[in-house]
Amino acid sequence: MTHDTTHPRTDSPETENAHAHAHAHAHETEHEPAIEHDAVVIGGGAAGLSAALTLARARRDVVVVDAGEPRNAPADGVHGFLGLDGIAPLELLRRGRAEVESYGGVIVSGTATDVRRTGRGGAPGFTVEVATPDGGHRTLRARRLVVSTGLVDALPPVDGLAARWGRDVVHCPYCHGWEVRDRAIGVIGTGPMSIHQTLLFRQWSDDVTLFANDRLAPDDADRARLEARGVRIVEGPVASVRVEDDRLTGVVLADGTTVPVGAVAVATSVAARSDVLVSLGLDAEPHPSGMGTIVAADPVTGQSAEPGVWLAGNLTNPGHQVVMAAASGVMAGAALNMDLVSAETRAAVEAVETWSADAPRRSATAPPTISETAPETAPPTSPQNQHPPRPGGELFDAAYWEDRYGAEGWAWSGDPNAALVDEVSALTPGRALDIGSGEGGDAIWLARRGWTVTGTDIAVNALDKARARAEEVDAEAAGRITWEQHDITGWTPPRASYDLVTSHFMHLPAADRDRVFRGLGEAVASGGSVLIVGHDLSDLDSDAHRLHHPELMFGVDELVALFDPVEWTIVTAETRERETAAGHEGPATVRDVVVRAVRAL
Structure with missing residues (x-):
């Protein structure tokens, strides 16, 4: 399933709030690599959907990739699932998808063909290549993975078995024993597990025949x-099974003898659907039971041998019924979420420690404030035209900015910066970092379009105004913004995080500009964008900029030179004119430097 991609910039203020949730998970294929999802779940059966539901309810950004080929599709119903006993397999999945989507999860139809590790600095991170049913291709990026691709059953070479599979040819007595109870049941031998299977089916019928089939020799x-x-x-x-009037009626031996039965049980040989994991070094291995192959994982959490990858369902245990597979998905989703919580907590601690180390450089009048962490679906805040101070003020004196933003009224219009709207409207929402948020106009605009935002400013008063404005304009969007006080000249954003x-x-x-702007680039994840906008050097003779200092202004070429062409693609590098009255005595035409660069995958 795909979601419509309404361009947020065409929405009126009245419609923005109504669309905010939809935009949080909208996808435009051409921009898709720009967002790194919290988790991609490969395989949308009971295990995968249960993992996705757990993660979506934990407010994680989760995408499920599913080829629509459930192992139990031939069965008439799913059994032993409390409250859903007898539900058709495809109906169970339909309901599961709807539940995942109701919490903001996204279902992508297609087959995951390859997975590659792309994390930076030792952190997990992955790209997932997806072949879509229409012959197209998508690339998804994820912080973590759940793989629940299941197994393939191989039936013995007996004519007619496959056509009756899931109906009156069955394998699990707990799944189908009740449905074939009191019939004459024939168990076709495939290996040592067939004796175990025969003794189990005897519980549901007192007429059971074991066909050795030259595959097993029972000992004394x-x-x-x-x-x-x-x-x-x-x-x-x-040799075959006999079917009359769409009912299985017998097992036919190679010598032509027919033994009457009303149902057949057979232990299949299973093979893990693990091709997508090969590139990560996770290979299938024989299951101890001899039933076939699986991919090993922790039996409780589903953690694989590869950091950042969890496995769930029959891929790791061929004995799982549907309800057990679903439970393993819940466990994997919860374990994955805890792993992200731990990583985010470490990053938060490091950020506080970094601030503490830089504390002597900060004004005592501006202590740091870190808000409660916003949901990961929150949007990023953008700076609100942070102009230099009036003559006599210290440019990076927090006290000056506290005083400026502590005054009555608003310094800025509250509208988003024009360059932000032009450059970001078409991007897929993800995590964003806004440096110099001011009174929050850019951050609020981003949040209302589904971005998860960390908005920073040197002044606590600015952040307080931004927070108040966000809550007044759109309470739902405000919940997706985290406001943090930072002096960018002494704070280093976390690497590859946005x-x-x-x-x-x-x-x-x-002297600071190159270092700070390069640091902003380092904070961008692969496939993400850095957008830098400033006053162009050509505006030095403008009345609008008569208070600006030449050393604080820059041109396009200077910015472009900061980005290594091997690692970055320059998408926008130009000077734009715009009309403004904000912060000036009257209307003025100003020229802005606008540079947006995209980091290579």
């Missing part, structure tokens, strides 16, 4: 147990 102890339970043993290879880093009109001396 086995024969004694089978005979004690009244199970007949028929030697010789099985899908968008934006800075508007941040005035820095040349």
Whole structure:
């Protein structure tokens, strides 16, 4: 399933709030690599959807990739699932998808063809290549993965078995024993597990026959147990099953003998659907039971041997019924979420420690404030035209900015910066970092379009105004913004953590400018964008900028030179004119430097 991609910039203020949730998970294929999802779940059966539901309810950004080929599709119903006993397999999945989507999860139809590790600095991170049913291709990025691709059943070469599979040819007595109860049941031998299977099916019928099928030779102890339970043993290879009036009526031996039965049980040989994991070094291995192959994982959490990858369902345990597979998905989703919580907590601690180390450089009048962490679906805040101080003020004196934003009224219009709207409207929402948020106009605009925002400013008063304005304009969007106090000259944003880093009109001396702007680039995840906007050098003779200092302004070429062409693609590099009255005595035409660069995958 795909979601409509309404362009937020065409929405009126009245419609923005109504669309905010939809935009949080809208996708435009051409911009898709720009967002790194919290989790991608490969395989949308009971296990995968249960993992996705757990993550979506934990407010994680989760995408499920599903080829629509559930292992149990031939079965008439799912059994032993409390409250849903007898539900058709495809109906269970339909309901599951709807539940995942109701919490903001996204379902993508297609087959995951390859997974590659792309995390930076030792952190997990992955790209998932997806072949879509229409012959197209998508690339998804994820912080973590759940793989629940399941198994493939291989039936023995007996004519007619496959056509009756899931109906009156079954394998699990707990799944289908009740439905074939009191019939004559024939168990076709495929290996040692067939004796175990026969003794189990004896619980549902007192007329059970084991067909050795030249695949097993019961020893004396086995024969004694089978005979004690009244199970007949028929030697010789099985050729086919007989069907009359759409009912299975017998097992036909190779010599032509037909043994009447009303149902057949058969232990299949299973093979893990693990091709997508090969590139990560996770190979299938024999299951101890001899039933086939699985991919090993922690039996409780589903953690694989590869950091950042969890496995769930029959991929790791061929004995799981649907309800057990679903439970394993819940466990994997919860374990994955805890892993993200731990990583985010470490990053928060490091950020506080970094601030503490830089504390002597900060004004005592501006202590740091860190708000409660916003949901990961929150949007990023952008700077609100942070102009230099009036003559006599210290450019990076927090006290000056506290005083400026502590005054009555608003310094800025509250509208988003024009360059932000032009450059970001078409991007897929993800995580964003806004440097110099001011009174929050850019941050609120981003949040209302589904971005998860960390908005920063040197002044606590600015952040307080921004927070109040966000709550007044759109309470739902406000819940997706985290406001943090930072002096960018002494604070280093976490590496490779954001899908968008934006800075508007941040005035820095040349000595700091290169270092700070390069640091903003380092904070961008692969496939993400950095957007830097400032006053162009050509405006020095403008009345509008008569208070600006030449050393604080820059040109396009200077910014472009900061980005290594091997690692970055320059998408926008130009000077734009716009009309403004904000912060000036009257209307003025100003020229802005606008540079947006996209980091390579």
